[in-house]
Amino acid sequence: DAKTTQPNSMESNEEEPVHLPCNHSTISGTDYIHWYRQLPSQGPEYVIHGLTSNVNNRMASLAIAEDRKSSTLILHRATLRDAAVYYCILRGSGAGSYQLTFGKGTKLSVIP
């Protein structure tokens, strides 16, 4: 499986933007970049995914580098509810290659 590298932890002030980086230098041309988050005592929650172009949804934005070797999850205005572990995961697109393998993730703390 192609691997991802994320910082162990990050801090943000409430109501400020947060940029969570992810490196995936061994990404293949058909791998999708997925982001999930896990709030304390809950199951993981899908946030966003993309292939080549930047993506926006109601939760966040995903900025993908032109060479696809890195990506950044952007929370536009952090709230206390965004404090969670954020996982960047590569997901294959071929038949039988779509399992999600979690790395260590980034623990985001939001300071009031």
Add this chain to the structure above:
Amino acid sequence: DTEVTQTPKHLVMGMTNKKSLKCEQHMGHRAMYWYKQKAKKPPELMFVYSYEKLSINESVPSRFSPECPNSSLLNLHLHALQPEDSALYLCASSQDQGAAGAFFGQGTRLTVV
């Protein structure tokens, strides 16, 4: 309905007991997953079912036995577990393609005594 429902939420079992964890989804997803998560660690993939057939077994001990009776249900049968098997067991489902997000249940907190 974008829910994955897991039952029970909590389970305490002895090492000689047999129990089952259940997972249900009604989103028409044809891929379903079991994960194990220990405290302060990321979820670890155990099994993947695709179209009700087991497609991935991540070298899980045979005391864990998955079953997919139909496209909406996923079970995990437990027998002769050890205390180190105590963990949060998560179920997830998705369409069977990489361009699809996965939905997770809230998990079953299992304690083996």
